[in-house]
Amino acid sequence: MRLIPALAIAGAVVALPLIWIGSAYFFAPPDPDGAGKPLFSNAPAGSAVDSAARIEIEILRQQMEDLQKRLGTVEDDLTRLQNMPRDPTDFGNQGSDEPLERLGDNQIxxxxxxxxxxxxxxxxxxxxxxxxxxxxxxxxxxxxxxxxxxxxxxxxxxxxxxxxxxxxxxxxxxxxxxxxxxxxxxxxxxxxxxxxxxxxxxxxxxxxxxxxxxxxxxxxxxxxxxxxxxxxxxxxxxxxxxxxxxxxxxxxxxxxxxxxxxxxxxxxxxxxxxxxxxxxxxxxxxxxxx
CATH class of the missing domain: 3.30.1380 (Muramoyl-pentapeptide Carboxypeptidase; domain 2)
Structure with a gap:
């Protein structure tokens, strides 16, 4: 079965942005005023570090949403492939010793x-x-x-x-x-x-x-x-x-x-x-x- 490894890989790809965001939250340095607020808090306006971080976070969040959509597509495709008939006779009149019909143009x-x-x-x-x-x-x-x-x-x-x-x-x-x-x-x-x-x-x-x-x-x-x-x-x-x-x-x-x-x-x-x-x-x- 290749379905489970494929889903695991796709899930790991989606999880990477979450891991990055979480590590940034827990290990972020305090603000310059010494209040101990992490980067993701509502720090006072004018913090260049906070602004840059928010931009990166928004980009990563958007990337995460895109990856989630792709994962859904991958899951659908893998499910469809998994459920395809394995009996060669299910492919019409072609027997097990006959090649499958060529689909579309083959450039080679x-x-x-x-x-x-x-x-x-x-x-x-x-x-x-x-x-x-x-x-x-x-x-x-x-x-x-x-x-x-x-x-x-x-x-x-x-x-x-x-x-x-x-x-x-x-x-x-x-x-x-x-x-x-x-x-x-x-x-x-x-x-x-x-x-x-x-x-x-x-x-x-x-x-x-x-x-x-x-x-x-x-x-x-x-x-x-x-x-x-x-x-x-x-x-x-x-x-x-x-x-x-x-x-x-x-x-x-x-x-x-x-x-x-x-x-x-x-x-x-x-x-x-x-x-x-x-x-x-x-x-x-x-x-x-x-």
Whole structure:
């Protein structure tokens, strides 16, 4: 029971001004005329000490009345809380294993979609390198013979054999098998640490066999099933503005730990973009995973 300690504390707060007034009454020095009257007596006018004391007393009395009112409010609130139902089934249809319904705005939860500047973005992928198109082509070959700016089917048999489609926690993707396994581990960690963020993760796509937009020859990491675009609550990032959603900055730590390169470091910032780093692909090749 927390009610009794709370009331005791509130009562002590109210009693402090009374104790002060009482001590001032009993231990006050006599007036200058030697009549032995305490400060609270009707001392003759002109006593500066008495005037100052009365002002303080009135202030303390007012404070005491305010505290008494607050104590009454505290008592009412504590009584109401004490009498609330303890059976989880009393909260509507929600069982004991279900979280209570969120009441009102939660500024912490709502901040995940907030747009923020990316601090030191060119240095955020320390120890990881972007997978250049030339490296990917040398490793896998072209994902299809002819590439355009549109997403088309993959025709490279080696890549198609490794391509799978599945759920990786909050989203569903088509990517190379080791990339799907890696992303699954990422989201398992996110869910364990921050389930609220996990539940708000959306995707703008993963596999897309095409050129890098604006290029006539360079092939995108998306074309190899090695990249994914993520966002919070389905709100797409503005390309190249140096800003991103706060939730993505949190996600980037988990992806970098797993060996993914964050596109926020591109010369033209693309903070929705996460792709498997060159070092990770080389590790997968050495382990025989690709």
């Amino acid at each position: 939860l709502d901040s995940y979609a907030q747009t923020v500047l990316i601090a030191g973005r060119r240095k955020i992928n320390e120890g990881l390198s972007v997978s250049r198109p030339s490296f990917l082509i040398e490793m896998f070959g072209l994902p299809r013979e002819q590439l355009s700016d549109d997403c088309e089917s993959m025709t490279n048999p080696k890549l198609k054999e490794m391509l799978i489609t599945g759920d990786v926690g909050p989203i569903r993707v088509s990517m190379l098998r080791p990339a799907v396994a890696s992303m699954t581990r990422v989201f398992e960690k996110v869910k364990a640490v921050d389930v609220d963020l996990y539940n708000r993760i959306s995707t703008a796509g993963a596999l897309c066999v095409r050129r890098i937009r604006g290029s006539q020859s360079s092939v995108s990491a998306h074309a190899f099933g090695l990249a994914v675009d993520l966002n919070i609550d389905g709100h797409l990032d503005t390309l190249g503005d140096g800003k991103t959603q706060l939730g993505l900055t949190i996600l980037s730590d988990f992806f970098q730990e797993e060996g993914w390169f964050w596109g926020a470091a591109f010369s033209r910032e693309d903070s929705m973009h996460f792709e498997v780093a060159k070092e990770t692909i080389e590790k997968w090749r050495s382990a025989g995973e690709i």
